Amino acid sequence: MRLWKSKRAKSAQARTNRKPAPVEDAYKHSGLPPGKHSGESNSTRVPEGHSPQVQTPEGQAPRRQAPEGQAGPKQPLKQRSARPTGPLVATNKIGTTSFRGVDPPSPEFSGTTNPVSRSRIRAVTLGMGLMTVGLLFQLIRVQFGPYAPIFAARGDVGSSRLERVVPARGLIYDRDGRLLAANATSYVLEVETRQLTAASRIAIAEVLSKVLVLPLGDLYNQLSQDWVARGQFRIRLTRSDQAGEPLPINVDKYVAAVLNEFLADPYAPDLSGLSLVANPKRVYPNGELAGHVLGFVNQENEGYFGVEGYYDEWLSGKPITIARPMIPPEARAQPDPPAGVNLVLTLDMDIQQMVEYELYSAIESSGSESGEIIVMDPRNGEILALAAWPTLNPNEYEPWLVVEDGAEPVITPAVGAMFEPGSTFKVITMASALDAGVVETDSIFLDTGEIEVGGNKIRNWDGEAWGPQTMLGCMEHSLNVCLAWVASEKLGASTLYSYLNAFGIGHLTGTDLSGEISGQLRTPRHPDWTESDLGTNSFGQGVSMTPLQLMTAVAAVANDGVMVQPHIVRQIVGPSGAYSPKTIVLGRPVTAETAHTLSEMLATSLEGETAYASLAGYRLAGKTGTAQIPGDFGYDPRWTIASFIGWGPVDDPQFLVFVRLDKPETSPWGSVVAAPVFQKVVRRLVVFLEIPPDVTTG
Amino acid sequence: MPQAFKQAPWRLQILSTSRTALWIVGLVVLGGVYLAVNSKVASAGRELLILERRHELLVRTNGELNATYAGLISPEFMMERATYLGFRPALPAEIQYLPVDGFNISVGFEAPRPLTSEEERQSMLSPSYTETLGEWISRFAIGGDQ
Numbered sequence: 001m002r003l004w005k006s007k008r009a010k011s012a013q014a015r016t017n018r019k020p021a022p023v024e025d026a027y028k029h030s031g032l033p034p035g036k037h038s039g040e041s042n043s044t045r046v047p048e049g050h051s052p053q054v055q056t057p058e059g060q061a062p063r064r065q066a067p068e069g070q071a072g073p074k075q076p077l078k079q080r081s082a083r084p085t086g087p088l089v090a091t092n093k094i095g096t097t098s099f100r101g102v103d104p105p106s107p108e109f110s111g112t113t114n115p116v117s118r119s120r121i122r123a124v125t126l127g128m129g130l131m132t133v134g135l136l137f138q139l140i141r142v143q144f145g146p147y148a149p150i151f152a153a154r155g156d157v158g159s160s161r162l163e164r165v166v167p168a169r170g171l172i173y174d175r176d177g178r179l180l181a182a183n184a185t186s187y188v189l190e191v192e193t194r195q196l197t198a199a200s201r202i203a204i205a206e207v208l209s210k211v212l213v214l215p216l217g218d219l220y221n222q223l224s225q226d227w228v229a230r231g232q233f234r235i236r237l238t239r240s241d242q243a244g245e246p247l248p249i250n251v252d253k254y255v256a257a258v259l260n261e262f263l264a265d266p267y268a269p270d271l272s273g274l275s276l277v278a279n280p281k282r283v284y285p286n287g288e289l290a291g292h293v294l295g296f297v298n299q300e301n302e303g304y305f306g307v308e309g310y311y312d313e314w315l316s317g318k319p320i321t322i323a324r325p326m327i328p329p330e331a332r333a334q335p336d337p338p339a340g341v342n343l344v345l346t347l348d349m350d351i352q353q354m355v356e357y358e359l360y361s362a363i364e365s366s367g368s369e370s371g372e373i374i375v376m377d378p379r380n381g382e383i384l385a386l387a388a389w390p391t392l393n394p395n396e397y398e399p400w401l402v403v404e405d406g407a408e409p410v411i412t413p414a415v416g417a418m419f420e421p422g423s424t425f426k427v428i429t430m431a432s433a434l435d436a437g438v439v440e441t442d443s444i445f446l447d448t449g450e451i452e453v454g455g456n457k458i459r460n461w462d463g464e465a466w467g468p469q470t471m472l473g474c475m476e477h478s479l480n481v482c483l484a485w486v487a488s489e490k491l492g493a494s495t496l497y498s499y500l501n502a503f504g505i506g507h508l509t510g511t512d513l514s515g516e517i518s519g520q521l522r523t524p525r526h527p528d529w530t531e532s533d534l535g536t537n538s539f540g541q542g543v544s545m546t547p548l549q550l551m552t553a554v555a556a557v558a559n560d561g562v563m564v565q566p567h568i569v570r571q572i573v574g575p576s577g578a579y580s581p582k583t584i585v586l587g588r589p590v591t592a593e594t595a596h597t598l599s600e601m602l603a604t605s606l607e608g609e610t611a612y613a614s615l616a617g618y619r620l621a622g623k624t625g626t627a628q629i630p631g632d633f634g635y636d637p638r639w640t641i642a643s644f645i646g647w648g649p650v651d652d653p654q655f656l657v658f659v660r661l662d663k664p665e666t667s668p669w670g671s672v673v674a675a676p677v678f679q680k681v682v683r684r685l686v687v688f689l690e691i692p693p694d695v696t697t698g
Numbered sequence: 699m700p701q702a703f704k705q706a707p708w709r710l711q712i713l714s715t716s717r718t719a720l721w722i723v724g725l726v727v728l729g730g731v732y733l734a735v736n737s738k739v740a741s742a743g744r745e746l747l748i749l750e751r752r753h754e755l756l757v758r759t760n761g762e763l764n765a766t767y768a769g770l771i772s773p774e775f776m777m778e779r780a781t782y783l784g785f786r787p788a789l790p791a792e793i794q795y796l797p798v799d800g801f802n803i804s805v806g807f808e809a810p811r812p813l814t815s816e817e818e819r820q821s822m823l824s825p826s827y828t829e830t831l832g833e834w835i836s837r838f839a840i841g842g843d844q
Contacts, residue, residue, distance in 0.1 A: 167813070178773075179765070184758075184762045278754075278758065328747065331747050339813045349772075574812065575812055
């Protein structure tokens with residue numbers, strides 16, 4: 001209370017100082033004698049001769065006031081005071097009069113306002129209001145105006161980073177769940193060009209050259225270019241491949257660890273600007289095993305050939321681009337890109353490994369240049385094993401891409417390379433003749449050792465005449481003359497080629513392995529076809545096909561005349577569930593009766609002529625093949641393709657095996673070189689497939 | 699006496715001071731809450747970024763471990779190991795088959811599903827984490843689940 005009075009007095013004095021009023025008038029109005037009022041204050045005394053500075057309304061106690069000497073320093077208080085200072089006389093709300101110098105009434109009781117203050121307030125309020133309105137207008141314009149997207153884009157700059165997220169490539173398993181293709185990490189070397197210094201350019205080139213055994217000059221040339229001037233702020237270091245093309249430098253985790261230690265060590269060479277970026281890498285844990293089936297994935301995560309090539313879009317998923325926030329409060333869970341599917345193949349890796357081993361042994365023992373063994377279930381077309389020599393390691397596929405100009409690399413020869421099947425093709429010719437009813441098992445043919453078809457003389461493999469032979473004998477002894485006779489004299493071109501078409505010769509099988517070709521078959525509609533083709537085609541000459549085409553056709557004989565599509569994928573597992581492809585029936589080229597008849601013929605012939613292929617306890621059917629190799633100047637007289645195709649058990653076929661050896665040195669004949677390999681494979685195969693011995697023969 | 703009806707100035711001053719102080723305290727409380735929430739969000743965001751990086755690293759590591767494991771159980775490696783331990787492939791004549799009616803040992807392998815997409819991951823979350831305030835209010839307004 002005292003303090004308040006004192007302040008009021010000071011304030012009043014300050015106001016009075018600014019516009020002094022006559023002292024006498026003031027006392028006159030107050031009704032108090034000069035100097036009397038100061039005596040009422042026990043704290044201050046106004047010196048004589050000084051203006052009292054305080055005017056009190058009538059009947060009110062005089063206020064305490066400070067001495068003049070004290071009023072000076074208090075001047076700022078007056079300026080801070082919000083009390084009205086204008087009029088000398090004012091009336092309060094209830095009509096009483098107050099005088100200047102007296103504490104003015106509070107706003108609640110004030111009937112008038114200082115006009116100067118009000119104008120100031122109005123001006124300030126107006127100014128602030130205008131600013132607020134302008135601010136609001138600008139806010140609305142920025143948020144919703146025509147340039148809103150531009151403003152938004154400017155705002156987003158630096159708040160996030162665009163990233164391309166590549167989903168993990170789908171895994172590939174064999175039918176028992178063993179992993180065939182997995183994902184690992186490699187690291188690519190990237191350089192932030194704006195961080196490069198003269199010292200770091202040299203240091204990076206030297207370190208990488210020593211660690212990765214790469215040309216120092218090549219690395220330094222990449223680093224010393226003025227990338228910033230070209231607007232490239234981040235580059236990938238490359239190396240040259242065998243063809244001289246630049247490839248990104250990929251290092252494994254061990255090398256990456258070494259380089260990361262260099263980067264983290266302050267005493268190591270200055271590698272400013274260098275960084276290692278993790279990159280998905282496809283790995284094949286089994287190495288060369290089933291390499292031809294799997295194909296490979298390049299550094300850009302693109303699948304080629306085999307399963308990787310055929311199912312590339314499914315396996316790779318769909319990469320997406322996300323804006324990854326750099327400001328922690330704005331971080332949100334980022335969406336995962338649609339993942340690639342996982343595949344379960346029909347391959348059995350135990351059988352695959354066994355088959356590859358037997359193929360390798362056969363290649364070694366026969367001195368062959370190359371070879372193939374394929375195992376298929378004729379009932380549903382599932383490929384159980386597919387081996388080819390030379391082997392392909394998908395982890396190191398690059399040498400396979402170096403081919404002659406214009407040629408395509410053949411990664412999966414089972415579908416990508418064609419050959420003349422030779423006598424194994426007789427199975428199809430005989431099946432056609434039996435099904436057409438032009439011959440029967442015991443139909444007799446007099447083999448004179450030579451037959452002329454379309455002006456072309458055809459002889460047997462040994463050049464000998466085999467005399468009267470049944471159809472069984474023709475197949476057992478693999479007589480070219482007999483089959484040419486059947487084709488030309490019994491079947492005729494129209495019927496034979498109609499059957500060949502039904503067997504899918506010259507057509508794609510549609511199998512799910514990338515790189516399949518259709519083969520070549522000249523029909524009478526072809527301008528280059530001659531009648532002699534009819535004779536040679538009957539025993540597998542002049543017709544080219546892939547091994548899988550031959551297997552598909554022969555599988556129809558083994559499978560009661562039903563020809564199914566060969567396939568390698570047993571199950572496709574995506575995020576939404578699993579899908580198992582159904583067995584696709586390609587056609588029924590021959591009746592079941594015909595198929596049984598021919599199977600019996602071939603089983604009998606196997607037990608006789610080609611005993612090298614038989615297996616005790618199991619009834620097997622099969623046919624040998626010895627094909628000449630066509631070249632630019634006719635057939636090569638030195639080399640052959642020795643092959644064998646067979647299946648078993650005859651009563652309930654569960655496997656179909658094709659063996660092919662190219663250019664064997666020990667013997668040109670399929671019965672000598674390929675048939676024993678078939679036997680070895682089947683001996684192990686029946687164990688893996690848990691096929692008990694045939695009761696009737698066991 | 700008109701002064702009898704007049705509010706004491708000190709009361710007015712205290713009143714205005716109190717009001718101002720109340721506003722200030724309110725603003726400080728609001729600011730404090732805002733800062734606390736924001737710091738928590740920032741902390742959670744930072745943790746999320748770290749977890750995402752860790753997730754990527756774990757996925758990569760997991761893939762490499764799977765590949766290593768697959769190499770260790772590859773048929774070639776197992777064959778070498780079996781040979782080393784004295785085993786050899788069985789021949790057909792050495793196996794005896796015992797037919798049991800109705801017994802089928804072929805249990806087909808089914809591959810694991812690939813990593814789920816974001817949509818499916820979202821559907822696994824409780825609505826409490828994803829619904830908006832408006833949805834929450836409307837859920838209560840229409841008498842939905844409480």
